[in-house]
Amino acid sequence: MSQDRLFPVEPADLEETPRLEHLVDRKGLAELVGSLAQMSGVSIRLFNTEGTLLADGSLDSPLLRRLEGVPAARAALSREIVQIKRIDPAGRAERCSSLTGAFYQVIAVDYDHRRMGRAIVGPFLEHPPSQVPPGLAALAPDLPLDLLASLPLLPPERVASLEAHLRSSLDLILFAGHKSLLTSQMHLASISANYRELQDRNARLQQAYDRLRELDRLKSNFLATVSHELRTPLTSIIGYSEMLTEGIAGSLTEEQHEFIQTIHEKGEQLLQLIKNLLDLTKLESGTLSVQRAPTPIEPVLRQVVSTFLPAARKKGVVLELILPPDLPPVLGDGERLRQVFLNLTENALKFTPVSGLIRLSATLVSAEDPEDDDGFALLAPSAEQLEVRVADSGIGIPEAERSKVFDAFYQVDSSSTREVGGTGLGLSIVKRIVDAHEGSVCIEANQPRGAVFVVRLPLASP
């Protein structure tokens, strides 16, 4: 079924008068026709315009049963029935006679000025029979007159009242059927209209989304190209300033030395920023590869702590590492994980004032599924993960900001962060690397103050 024809109803369908069998419930129709036949004692059958039998109110007839067993009579009666079924009354009804001397009344079933089908009432007699008709006697000799007299006797006024009764009952159920069909078709048509509107909106959203993705891709490409092109001249600036401070181009005055030192420091900062930008664009485009292998976390964390120990001492901040023995290795890329904890520790040091405390610690935890709150997790063996916490006693991160700080370039308080420097890229890189490891990172509050970054990583052999 095609998308734009999900519902089978079109407005044009509503204008057509449907077929008899679509308007009425077959079972209800059979009950109506059956009970009228029982009440009047005469067989009634209802056909649609194509001659398909829709309701059969045939009564048992000893005469017809007997004639069934006489081949010549049976063939003649069958031909007769075929012809009667073909009659399409020009007016409201048409009467025809049978070779048994009985009659059939063919009643037109019309609704909304359209022919919907016909009802055939009969066979019935108008008068008690005085003899077996000669035509029938020739086909079925020795037919007793009593058997003929067993046909129902229906004087013309009773036929007329039966016809009126049948007509009014059919009118009523056809009207009720048409009404409910129209209601349901209109309902479907309105759902169909709503559905199409939703589809249109969806298509527009998809277009906007595709456009944004394309722009995002162009932005990443642009950042990658610019960062790459900036790196080459910057490397020269750093290299030459280094050579100058080392006195390779001749001795410098103290002031010159200080200036060149500043050029060198700022150049290094700029290089770090460019490296971060490159990493971010590579992580975004998925081109930065993460080589995952069993990696012990202890050397990674020790290296991070030793990198920042001098700076922490200088600032008057205690930096400590607490590790339990025999931690199993994680499934990760040592270099990328070092980048994660370097960024987190750098932040902790940046946002922790004098005489503060920064603690890196690692433990094994069971990987709980936060979705699973029906207690099933208690029964299933839970996988273990390695949890690394980077806790500081600094300014902390308000709860409302905790999900935003992982966005690229986002900084909580730009005025205070400007004081301490940085571009707001560190945490977005952390988040992308941790995601590439199928791990998780979140922020908690430290007591009595400060922030705790909690990183969870899968073990090499869970």
Ligand SMILES: Nc1ncnc2c1ncn2[C@@H]1O[C@H](COP(=O)(O)OP(=O)(O)OP(=O)(O)O)[C@@H](O)[C@H]1O
């Ligand atoms: N330990 C922390 N304590 C308090 N605030 C923090 C901490 N870590 C991060 N933040 C907040 O989150 C922001 C984003 O951190 P992120 O590391 O991404 O950027 P940055 O440190 O400002 O710059 P960059 O890392 O690119 O040099 C920070 O500017 C700061 O507002």
Ligand SMILES: [Mg+2]
């Ligand atoms: Mg940072």
